[in-house]
Amino acid sequence: MAYRATIHTTTKESPYFLWHGRKMMLPQDDVFERTRVRYEYADNYDEDMQARLRTAFEDVRHRTEVAADVSEKYYNKKTAEATYESQDKVYLYQPAIKEGLGRKLTKKWEGLFEIIERTGPVNYRIMDNKGIRLQIVHVNPLIANVA
Structure with a gap:
């Protein structure tokens, strides 16, 4: 549960949010977050969730590409292609x-x-x-x- 609720550094979203379209509600949230959104009573819950997930997936796709580019840059900085000659x-x-x-x-x-x-x-x-x-x-x- 802790892993699914934790926001990842690459995606900037938690796996729970990317699966369910909303933040995971924990027991302490009733005490500390008095103005939380209650989705079960929303009339347009499905359309709202689809819009949230569509936006989140686009953001995650972009962030993942940026993270891959950064990783590639650091990898390429450390490595150099070795070349060998005949009889080496x-x-x-x-x-x-x-x-x-x-x-x-x-x-x-x-x-x-x-x-x-x-x-x-x-x-x-x-x-x-x-x-x-x-x-x-x-x-x-x-x-x-x-x-």
């Missing part, structure tokens, strides 16, 4: 837990791999150091060998 050495991030090993004992980085070629704007063909395994991977799970 990289490690590959593969956090899958191997059977029989616990999470702490599993190696998350595999390597050393050699970049063979760039196959697309964000994909690379890599080969393991034994020359056996050849695969195409996205740039995100790759990290350059600094040694």
Whole structure:
């Protein structure tokens, strides 16, 4: 109940309001809010609620788009697309837990791999150091060998 009554920072509305079209009435509201609106006696309740929800949904849609833009801006500020050249050495991030090993004992980085070629704007063909395994991977799970 507390979660549904809490106004969210992104939407500036509570989930209860977005579902029911009105503020949640709590027991203390009878004491502190003497002039609250009683919707059950309104003649045009359904039209009024539809208008409130339509306005609220438009506002929430706009606020969500603005929040997404802000999040994207901060994400893009922190990240930079890595680029690798042919014959660069990289490690590959593969956090899958191997059977029989616990999470702490599993190696998350595999390597050393050699970049063979760039196959697309964000994909690379890599080969393991034994020359056996050849695969195409996205740039995100790759990290350059600094040694």
